[in-house]
Amino acid sequence: METPSRNVMVFIEARHGEIADVSRELLSAARRLATELDGEVEAVALGHGLGAALTELGCHGCRRVYYIDDSRLAHFSSVPYARETARLIRKYDPQIVLFGATTMGRDVAPRVASELRCGLTADCTALEIGDHAIKDVTFSRTLMQIRPAFGGNIIATIVSPESRPSMATVREGVMQLDAPDDFLPPATVMTEPCVLEDDAFLTEVLEVVRQEKAVNLPAAQIIVAAGMGAGDPDSLSLVRELAKTLGGQVGCSRPVVDAGVLPKEHQVGQTGITVRPNLYIACGISGQIQHRAGMAEAKRIIAVNRDPQAPIFSIAHYGIVGDVREVLGRMIKAYKTKA
Amino acid sequence: MGLRMIVTVKQVPDTHNVTGEAMKEDGTVNRAALPAIFNPEDLNALEAALALKESVGGTVTCISMGPPQATAVLKECLYRGADDVMLVSDRRFAGADTLATSYALACAIRTVGNYDLIFCGRQAIDGDTAQVGPQIAEKLEINQLTGVAKVRHADDESITVERTVEDGIEVVRSRYPVLVTVTGSANEPRTASAKLVMTYKNIGKQACEGAYEEAWLEPGVCSAVSHIREWNVESIGADPAACGLSGSPTKVKKIQSVVLTAGESQQVPNTDAGIAGLMRELVEENIVG
Numbered sequence: 001m002e003t004p005s006r007n008v009m010v011f012i013e014a015r016h017g018e019i020a021d022v023s024r025e026l027l028s029a030a031r032r033l034a035t036e037l038d039g040e041v042e043a044v045a046l047g048h049g050l051g052a053a054l055t056e057l058g059c060h061g062c063r064r065v066y067y068i069d070d071s072r073l074a075h076f077s078s079v080p081y082a083r084e085t086a087r088l089i090r091k092y093d094p095q096i097v098l099f100g101a102t103t104m105g106r107d108v109a110p111r112v113a114s115e116l117r118c119g120l121t122a123d124c125t126a127l128e129i130g131d132h133a134i135k136d137v138t139f140s141r142t143l144m145q146i147r148p149a150f151g152g153n154i155i156a157t158i159v160s161p162e163s164r165p166s167m168a169t170v171r172e173g174v175m176q177l178d179a180p181d182d183f184l185p186p187a188t189v190m191t192e193p194c195v196l197e198d199d200a201f202l203t204e205v206l207e208v209v210r211q212e213k214a215v216n217l218p219a220a221q222i223i224v225a226a227g228m229g230a231g232d233p234d235s236l237s238l239v240r241e242l243a244k245t246l247g248g249q250v251g252c253s254r255p256v257v258d259a260g261v262l263p264k265e266h267q268v269g270q271t272g273i274t275v276r277p278n279l280y281i282a283c284g285i286s287g288q289i290q291h292r293a294g295m296a297e298a299k300r301i302i303a304v305n306r307d308p309q310a311p312i313f314s315i316a317h318y319g320i321v322g323d324v325r326e327v328l329g330r331m332i333k334a335y336k337t338k339a
Numbered sequence: 340m341g342l343r344m345i346v347t348v349k350q351v352p353d354t355h356n357v358t359g360e361a362m363k364e365d366g367t368v369n370r371a372a373l374p375a376i377f378n379p380e381d382l383n384a385l386e387a388a389l390a391l392k393e394s395v396g397g398t399v400t401c402i403s404m405g406p407p408q409a410t411a412v413l414k415e416c417l418y419r420g421a422d423d424v425m426l427v428s429d430r431r432f433a434g435a436d437t438l439a440t441s442y443a444l445a446c447a448i449r450t451v452g453n454y455d456l457i458f459c460g461r462q463a464i465d466g467d468t469a470q471v472g473p474q475i476a477e478k479l480e481i482n483q484l485t486g487v488a489k490v491r492h493a494d495d496e497s498i499t500v501e502r503t504v505e506d507g508i509e510v511v512r513s514r515y516p517v518l519v520t521v522t523g524s525a526n527e528p529r530t531a532s533a534k535l536v537m538t539y540k541n542i543g544k545q546a547c548e549g550a551y552e553e554a555w556l557e558p559g560v561c562s563a564v565s566h567i568r569e570w571n572v573e574s575i576g577a578d579p580a581a582c583g584l585s586g587s588p589t590k591v592k593k594i595q596s597v598v599l600t601a602g603e604s605q606q607v608p609n610t611d612a613g614i615a616g617l618m619r620e621l622v623e624e625n626i627v628g
Contacts, residue, residue: 107486111474111476119438158592203482204512207510246627247627321609334614334615
């Protein structure tokens with residue numbers, strides 16, 4: 001019998017014809033996993049007119065892209081995307097499949113997992129290869145899916161070695177995107193026709209409104225973030241002023257969103273956005289794991305908090321114990337006098 | 340006849356307010372350590388259905404899978420205007436991951452019978468996976484519209500909704516049957532109606548009240564409770580092997596409480612000089628411009 005493949009497959013997401021950043025990040029993660037497994041990185045893509053963009057994924061270590069090109073797939077639709085993705089996964093039988101935890105990935109991945117009756121772990125923050133024993137059976141080199149659980153209060157390692165493939169979703173910004181390697185060969189794109197009848201296309205798209213977001217935290221190099229210790233109007237206006245002064249954007253913790261002080265687009269953390277800015281200034285944020293999961297990879301972290309025991313200080317590069325308004329006032333003043 | 344609507348609801352531990360040891364050694368949740376609440380986005384799902392019941396007409400049936408205490412959320416459904424509620428409860432459902440949960444709920448929905456619309460909250464705050472809704476839809480072989488931020492229109496044949504996606508909004512329509520998962524911004528959930536609370540005031544005075552334990556219903560325990568139907572593995576025609584832990588491909592290997600890694604943290608005094616020094620350092624290192 002042929003040994004099952006050790007390949008790692010990435011679901012490639014295209015929005016309006018462009019490959020999503022999260023898909024490239026996942027290819028980087030897949031490459032690291034495939035190296036440990038002695039397998040290869042492959043991808044599945046659905047859409048229309050993506051051929052050239054898919055070939056270029058070779059620079060991220062992707063060897064082959066199984067691509068279903070059909071004009072009916074140009075816009076996302078749950079049932080066709082899930083059925084065709086599941087069909088390709090069955091056909092090529094990878095050990096692992098990774099999806100972006102985007103609105104599309106979170107729609108299609110559970111449906112695929114249900115059809116394949118395999119395990120799926122949402123919003124992983126780390127993926128590793130390791131052994132797992134169930135009773136007397138040891139599963140070697142299986143996928144360890146690590147995610148904060150239970151509101152971010154614990155870190156759980158999830159395994160699903162008895163079903164194939166192991167599937168996981170990962171948010172944008174969580175996996176490090178490796179620099180493209182131009183010496184790698186282009187990906188081989190293997191185009192297949194869509195086998196679905198029109199009656200599988202059950203969602204009718206009436207209108208697509210593209211909106212530039214007022215905040216774009218994943219792209220921000222500097223983020224000044226407010227926690228409940230900076231949720232009062234005075235502190236918040238200083239947070240905004242500091243962000244503006246430094247050319248950064250405003251983020252916040254979940255309680256601030258829950259309290260209705262800032263909209264969800266500003267929320268950094270496990271249930272919000274994952275960021276890797278050059279500078280993250282956490283103002284009045286205690287630093288619960290659910291928040292830290294979304295910002296711990298920032299290059300520099302400054303924590304400002306009244307409570308010297310606040311967990312945020314343990315991951316901060318610079319800690320300032322004090323009143324948020326006082327400290328932010330001093331920062332703004334110091335930066336302006338300097339400039 | 341109007342729309343036949345089903346809403347799935349879940350009682351969850353209030354993970355936004357976790358204190359003490361919330362996890363048991365086997366990696367499952369010690370729900371007893373936390374207050375139990377109505378999963379927030381499930382209230383939005385219920386509201387979406389009740390609003391359509393008022394505007395288009397129809398019936399709203401709520402289903403919850405969980406231990407006996409989950410009757411609390413079903414009562415809340417009745418208090419808000421649900422027509423019929425059922426508890427899917429059996430110790431053989433315990434330890435279910437999203438696949439086994441969606442299997443049991445899909446079996447329960449098939450047992451309810453004909454439906455046009457199924458509303459689910461996008462995700463539950465104890466797992467934040469957003470997987471159960473789509474997995475129910477797949478098992479029922481029906482369409483799904485996920486992450487719905489607004490129900491725009493519904494009539495006897497189809498529903499039109501707004502989905503918030505990464506780069507904007509899409510307006511999509513689906514004919515029935517369809518499963519819709521709604522987000523917290525979809526609507527403002529109503530509170531319990533005093534009149535309905537009075538109507539149903541005698542519910543649950545019997546066996547289902549009591550201390551919250553991780554104890555799943557023995558068949559028949561809640562049968563004395565009027566208005567809340569109770570189903571077990573057999574009543575929904577489920578295969579026991581596909582339920583609970585044995586029907587769950589994902590296993591929890593390890594649970595860690597979060598250990599803080601002590602970084603090379605530098606204390607900066609909260610003085611004009613201290614902070615000016617920090618800002619200078621950031622400028623010199625090109626961290627800020």
